[in-house]
Amino acid sequence: YRKVANIQHDIMQKFTTQLVEEYDKIVIEDLAVKEMQMTHVASKGLQRSMFGYFRQILSYKCDWYGKDLPIADKYYPSTQRCSNCGYVKTGEEKVGLNGNLKYRTKHNEYICYKCGNIMDRDENAVLNLLALI
Structure with a gap:
């Protein structure tokens, strides 16, 4: 479990760094992940997703690189x-x-x-x- 988690975190770090270095405009949506997990259609995949972690890392990297990160309202x-x-x-x-x-x-x-x-x-x-x- 720890090995898989380390691989996921490494991929997420590399991916967010690549995004911030390559793009000047990055916009993400403020998703209602908890509500989406309650639906049976996408719940299993969303439980494994790392949306919150992705947003957290992308946010601090945008601050670090001086990039703007607008977040669209969930509605x-x-x-x-x-x-x-x-x-x-x-x-x-x-x-x-x-x-x-x-x-x-x-x-x-x-x-x-x-x-x-x-x-x-x-x-x-x-x-x-x-x-x-």
Whole structure:
């Protein structure tokens, strides 16, 4: 157990150092990890994740290197907002961990029902987070 933990911590240290050295803009979301662990869909993976540790290390390294680390509010709709037109999905239009049942879209797809923008959900979220800066 200790060996695995040491490997995880080493990888996290190296990864955060690489991020801070390579990028001037780093934005992260303030996730409600405890609430997300209560759902059955992602609970096991989230228990093994190191989101809190990642944020802690990234925060002190950004301070160390003089980089800004904006943190998006946990209620900011980065995955529901269209990065092209700004339309925000609500109600049955939202895309969740199982996709969207009404429009039969997949979890990783983002389709704007206003302007027709189609892209990867994560790429759309990144563009929305970068727009916060």
